[in-house]
């Protein structure tokens with residue numbers, strides 16, 4: 080079936096746009112939790128900070144010959160307390176990160192299901208799936224390590240303050256030694272942003288191409304194209320690899336830069352401070368404590384640098400999520416309370432009515448001033464050459480897209496006045512490939528049925544399509560999952576898809592007839608089922624077979640987006656030259672005969 084698009088959200092105007100993802104705002108909203116994490120982390124770094132001070136006290140006590148028990152006990156307490164607080168802080172952080180990606184994944188999936196069909200297709204299944212995996216992981220990492228940034232800053236400021244308090248001259252030497260490292264880190268962070276941007280979009284592109292290839296796996300194998308497609312995908316993977324290597328090269332500069340700064344600082348401090356200790360101008364205990372703080376300085380600096388790198392990647396992932404959330408949602412239609420929803424119109428109102436309906440795909444007209452009527456009961460066939468606009472008519476009835484002008488009425492009510500749920504609740508749609516969900520027979524059968532029908536009722540529906548015995552014979556009967564080892568044949572799947580129309584019991588059924596050849600048994604069965612459905616409801620079939628139009632009670636002939644004839648088969652044969660030409664040109668496939676070679680039907 081072709082895809083409606085472009086003017087899709089226009090008619091009712093988009094409903095309220097989805098809220099954009101803003102990681103910072105999300106953290107502010109969870110300030111209670113963030114507060115707990117910060118307090119725990121502060122306790123943890125407090126323990127770490129206290130250790131050298133306590134150790135200096137131990138040295139002083141030993142020098143003075145005082146007892147050291149309580150100082151040692153304090154050191155043990157600080158170390159243990161710091162470790163426990165650190166573990167709790169890490170767990171809380173993970174909880175927040177996991178909670179965030181759970182909510183994001185949920186939103187992405189619901190949003191992808193809620194946007195216009197064409198938007199989902201345009202964005203691509205692989206690209207959208209990459210948001211659930213790669214992008215979500217990056218956001219989580221950004222939150223987890225990003226929260227370490229203020230903690231690293233607090234530890235850093237605390238350490239520097241204590242160092243200044245111990246000896247400001249040695250601190251100046253330390254700062255000078257770290258200045259070069261800081262410049263390198265800032266330059267690296269700047270380049271990383273652009274590289275992460277390319278990596279993340281290319282990974283999504285790769286996922287998109289791979290999912291598309293898997294969708295076409297039988298064709299790829301049939302045409303022995305595994306190597307060719309594998310090479311194409313490999314080339315994209317190689318590009319990603321190159322970009323990731325570039326990012327790795329940049330990232331790998333950070334640790335050595337900081338370690339180098341620390342080593343230079345250590346040498347400078349030992350030379351400068353050591354001389355003063357020998358002179359007696361600097362206390363040995365103070366000097367030892369300063370050196371320990373200097374050794375501790377690298378940890379918060381490394382933490383800050385890695386947080387900044389993850390934040391860069393997280394910001395790119397945030398941008399990708401926002402692209403998903405910016406996809407326009409289908410308009411839910413008027414938010415009518417149940418009591419206000421117009422019921423099906425008068426019993427004689429047509430099932431479908433198009434008044435001067437026009438629709439374009441990206442400014443290319445597909446329907447132009449279409450007027451058509453589908454009677455309340457019976458089989459209506461829509462015929463026309465390939466590209467005439469038949470599938471577009473079905474899309475507009477289902478409101479997969481909305482007309483750029485004109486009016487579509489369903490069961491006597493203008494479609495625009497019906498909430499989307501209500502509109503689709505009145506219609507059963509059977510697509511050309513008789514798509515089934517990868518789920519059980521039961522859930523496939525009850526798709527779109529609001530009640531919970533009993534097994535007897537479901538078997539009665541299956542009996543309508545001659546599938547009851549086949550389903551009883553499945554390992555778990557109605558609860559057998561489809562698509563696995565136990566599956567139905569092609570013809571049985573078609574009948575199961577059609578059985579939905581009996582189960583949902585809607586007044587309107589839309590069927591995009593398969594343009595491929597059905598075997599005569601299945602064709603015969605399908606015709607019989609469609610005939611039975613059409614006895615007490617309206618069935619609209621996009622017809623590709625002569626047999627279908629011959630059976631139809633009403634026929635709509637489309638050509639280049641316009642209706643060029645409506646009526647019964649004998650009436651049209653007698654009155655419409657265009658219809659006769661359509662039959663003569665064998666645009667409709669005769670029963671049980673293969674399509675003429677080169678003929679697109």
Ligand SMILES: Nc1ncnc2c1ncn2[C@@H]1O[C@H](COP(=O)(O)OP(=O)(O)OP(=O)(O)O)[C@@H](O)[C@H]1O
Nearest residue numbers: 081082083440445464465466467468469470471680
């Ligand atoms: N997603 C799309 N984007 C752009 N143009 C489209 C899209 N889908 C259909 N069209 C164009 O709209 C016109 C009507 O297409 P439609 O699929 O409704 O024809 P159809 O009669 O169902 O054809 P077929 O019998 O081959 O399925 C065609 O010119 C087609 O090329």
